[in-house]
Amino acid sequence: MTDPSWEQARELARAAVRPAEPTDLNVHGALGTTTAADLCALGPVPHAATSAMDGWAVAGSGPWRIDATDGPLEPGHARPIVTGGVPPEGADAVLPSEWGEVDGDLLHGDAPPAGRHVRPAGEEAQEGDVIVASGSVLTPARLAVLSAAGHDLVRVRHAPLVRLLVTGDELIGAGVPAAGQVRDVMTPMLPPLLAALGAKTSHHERVHDDVSALVAQVGRSDADLVVSAGGTGRSSADPIESAWDRLGADVRFRGVDMRPGHPVSLAVLPDGRAWLALPGNPLAAALTALSFVPALVAGFTDVPLPRLEQEVAAAAFEGRAGTTLVPAVRTSDGLVPAGASRPHMLRGLADADAVAVVPSPGLAAGERVPVLARVW
Ligand SMILES: Nc1nc2c(c(=O)[nH]1)N[C@H]1C(S)=C(S)[C@@H](COP(=O)(O)OP(=O)(O)OC[C@H]3O[C@@H](n4cnc5c(N)ncnc54)[C@H](O)[C@@H]3O)O[C@H]1N2
């Protein structure tokens, strides 16, 4: 069986995850969720004509007699108003405070054109306008727009919860490693990286290269997805394949035509949870997470695969497989490889502004290159 291409593997990852059931959440707790329906304005926004300035609502031309009554404004009269206040019936415009001069109960100033400094009702949205489309991730600004439009509960799909398993007998969690030991870089790197890609780590655990331990950890999980790091090799010390055999997992791919990260694998467990197995080399793990976690999230939240931005290469990019992922820095002329990007290194990625998605056999300077945008 030939390995799928990087693009095919992203499609396979999206298709491996069933969309979550939508739920109704309060706007205040909905940050990071994905809308499961078009959300419309429940009334006009703003709900009424409102003043854009502190000053006076004026009717007719000046000088105006300042009145403090509640009724309609008569021609030749002015009434104090604050930003966001509703101009009284009969008002033609608002005169900002710095443009008027008060002399007793008279207000002097140039008459503003009709409607000046008054925001019409429905200027931003009419009742029924779609203000946040289905499939949008709720950001702070979108939560604000929904609140302004009158929403309390919103129909959304939550971000998938991930059980993260970091494998390796050689790993240590603190200090400088001795020969034969390796400082675990996945536990500090992957939870925030997954979060930036739209998946929340509900639990993470370091697990020995032991099939039974791995199977036990996964069985206990109520998370929506499993992500593991390491152990994807085919040696007897590498437990992923054996764990999948033991669990009766449906393997969707066992390797992808990409570098680094070609051992990345994906299976679906009998209970329906997808398990993405990232390779152990640190850069390979980061780049395969950047490649396939967004696809799993897209499946779970029922949205299309995210499109890649395009940039210009300012240097040659070598292509060593169907797809080569190259951490790159942005110069005034375009992207250049960041360096320090062998599979066991992370310095290049740490400094990179983007990851170039380089097709075979590579790209020359001046060509356009798709990129994974920086979230790391
Ligand atoms: N005979 C072959 N050997 C290897 C192949 C191959 O095709 N044939 N592929 C190489 C590639 S490429 C990769 S990537 C790795 C994938 O192996 P595993 O997923 O089984 O990863 P490990 O063996 O567990 O670890 C590989 C490497 O990464 C270090 N590592 C693992 N976890 C961590 C961690 N949490 N923090 C820091 N470093 C970690 C580990 O110590 C190893 O050095 O296989 C190659 N070999």
Ligand code: MOO
């Ligand atoms: O592909 Mo490995 O994942 O190069 O380090």
